Amino acid sequence: MLTVLFAAGAARWPTYEPHLRAALAEAGIAARLVTDCPPDQADYIVFAPGGNITDFTPYTRCKAVLNLWAGVERIVGNPTLTQPLCRMVDPALTAGMVEWVTGHVLRHHLGMDAHIVNPDHRWIPLPPPLASERPVTVLGLGELGQACAQMLVHLGFPVTGWSRSPREVAGLTCLSGEAGLSAALASAQIVVTLLPATPQTENLLDARRLALLPHGAVILNPGRGTLIDDSALLAALDSGHLGHATLDVFRTEPLPQDHPFWGHPRVTVTPHIAAETRAPSASRVVADNIRRSEAGEPLLYLVDRARGY
Numbered sequence: 001m002l003t004v005l006f007a008a009g010a011a012r013w014p015t016y017e018p019h020l021r022a023a024l025a026e027a028g029i030a031a032r033l034v035t036d037c038p039p040d041q042a043d044y045i046v047f048a049p050g051g052n053i054t055d056f057t058p059y060t061r062c063k064a065v066l067n068l069w070a071g072v073e074r075i076v077g078n079p080t081l082t083q084p085l086c087r088m089v090d091p092a093l094t095a096g097m098v099e100w101v102t103g104h105v106l107r108h109h110l111g112m113d114a115h116i117v118n119p120d121h122r123w124i125p126l127p128p129p130l131a132s133e134r135p136v137t138v139l140g141l142g143e144l145g146q147a148c149a150q151m152l153v154h155l156g157f158p159v160t161g162w163s164r165s166p167r168e169v170a171g172l173t174c175l176s177g178e179a180g181l182s183a184a185l186a187s188a189q190i191v192v193t194l195l196p197a198t199p200q201t202e203n204l205l206d207a208r209r210l211a212l213l214p215h216g217a218v219i220l221n222p223g224r225g226t227l228i229d230d231s232a233l234l235a236a237l238d239s240g241h242l243g244h245a246t247l248d249v250f251r252t253e254p255l256p257q258d259h260p261f262w263g264h265p266r267v268t269v270t271p272h273i274a275a276e277t278r279a280p281s282a283s284r285v286v287a288d289n290i291r292r293s294e295a296g297e298p299l300l301y302l303v304d305r306a307r308g309y
Contacts, residue, residue, distance in 0.1 A: 002031040003041050004290065008048035008068050010035070016068075019279045020046070023287035029294070044290055045083075049074040056080045063293055066286050068277050070144070071224065072303050073197040085303040086289055090282045094147050097275035100222055101148040101192055102155070104246050104268075108190060108218045109134050109157075113244075131156035137188035139181075139204070140195035140223060141167045141174065142309075144275065148192060160184045164200065185212040190220065196309040197224035207232035216243040222274035225250040230261075237266045248274040 006013060006020070013035055024031050031043075039058035047053065048068040056065070057080045064084045067075065072087050107113070110128050128134075134157055138149040141163040149159045153171040161172040162184040168174055175184050181204075185191065191213065195201045205219070205228040213219075219242065221228055230251065236242040246268040247261060253272055261267045289300055303309060 002029065002043040002290070002294070003037055004031045004033050004044045004046060005037055005042040005062075006033060006035050006046045007051040007053045008046055009051045012048065012068070015279045016046075016283060019283035020286065023283040024290070026284075027287040027291045029287060029290055031290070044293075046286055047075065054078070054080075056083060059083065064289065064299055066289055067303075068282055068286075070275065070277075071197060072309060073224070076303055076305060076308050084299055085305075086299050086301045087303055087309065088277055088282055088285060089143050089301045090277050090285055092278035092281040093275045094144060096278075097144045097194075097222060098147050098151050100248065100270075100274035101194075101220060102151050104220050105136060105152060105157070105190055105192070106155075108220075108244060108246070132158065134158075134189050135160065135187050136190045136192065137162060137184045138172075138192045138194060139184070139227075140193065141169060141172075142194070142196070145192075145194040148194065160187060164195075181209070182212055185209055186214070188217060189214060190218045193219070193221045193223040193227045195223050195227055197226045198308040202226045203229040203232075205229065205233070207235065210236045210242065213242065215241060218243050219245045220247075221245070222248040225253070234260060234264065237264060242266070244268070246270070248272055 020033055040061055042059050042062050045059065045062055045065045046068065047065050062083045064086055065081065066086050068088050070088050070093060072085060075081060076085065109131065136152055136157045137160045138145050139162050141161045145161065146169055149161050149172055152159050159172050160175060161169055162175045162181055164176060166176045207229065210232055233245055237245060244266045248270045249272055255261060255269060261269055293299055
């Protein structure tokens, strides 16, 4: 019988425990699901940042560490982690991200804020352009970026996707590299950032690159808080060069009460809700990876340590 150690934090255990047990049983896996065991008895570790393991060295029997989050930046650099590490690609997480991105793109595209908050009862009968006239750029063409971009294409938006390495995605104009990034920004009235947090992506949108965006452009960041230089973003908003920023992720979370984002008239803060791992579907992903490992099949969503995701 396998031993599966749940090391994703005591607060998550009551939520995940019944779903993980059900998923393991459904996958035909005979396993003990525990929150504590001698390190040399754990066959698999279910992990999340903030969990109760920082040193993976004693877990000599562990065949894989299965992360419950899509992001692995808080664990991938741990020098004691020599076991295979898998990130979470959860269908429900993807669906949540697609819904958040689509909702906020449409909100800014249609100019809904002016109608929702209109204390002066202004009557301005100016219809928005059609989606086909509103170029959108998605930075990051991983699982989440592709799903969001393809939904926007389905709605009629012309979408440019940018990634660090070349990609081909049906329906998108795909660009890569520094020259591609400049072109992707220069054409975008709405930008969606869905890149991982790595040394190469930190402050990717700095003052120089923000200046490439058309006047009045909108930024949506449901990706990682480190992708945008906060000071440069505030300066671009204050100058009027950028029209709005809707942000779901931040360098410090929860966002401190005195942070200037809270009170800025051109910033919308959402509390890291764009894509949350859902216990029922995430448990099935974990169980399937354990089944695959035991059957000698390749693990899904294996993290490339060199790239950091």
